[in-house]
Amino acid sequence: MSPSGVTEPPRLPVPADQLLGHVLHVPPRLCRYREVGLVLLVRRVRLDISWWYGGAWVWLEGDALAADGSSLGQVQALVHVTACCPSSLGANAPRSVAMTHVAE
Numbered sequence: 001m002s003p004s005g006v007t008e009p010p011r012l013p014v015p016a017d018q019l020l021g022h023v024l025h026v027p028p029r030l031c032r033y034r035e036v037g038l039v040l041l042v043r044r045v046r047l048d049i050s051w052w053y054g055g056a057w058v059w060l061e062g063d064a065l066a067a068d069g070s071s072l073g074q075v076q077a078l079v080h081v082t083a084c085c086p087s088s089l090g091a092n093a094p095r096s097v098a099m100t101h102v103a104e
Contacts, residue, residue: 060077
């Protein structure tokens with residue numbers, strides 16, 4: 001929750017639906033509750049539960065990826081919004097996967 005106790009939507013640098021199907025490379029300092037970084041194929045953006053983090057963090061769901069691009073399984077991650085910037089998206093094309101954007 002934000003220090004003021006006020007809820008607000010995550011301040012994403014791009015609309016949530018533009019994250020779907022993209023691979024994010026999230027360093028450990030930008031991913032809460034993880035000791036190591038995360039390579040995440042984004043399948044779902046959980047705006048509905050991201051309001052409690054003062055606009056700075058967003059819950060994402062997707063597949064953790066190995067270095068070769070293979071799936072390591074589904075994960076949920078609380079990611080700082082700066083890790084969702086277009087430069088983190090790189091030139092990777094969206095993959096053909098089932099994805100959802102959960103509205104507020």
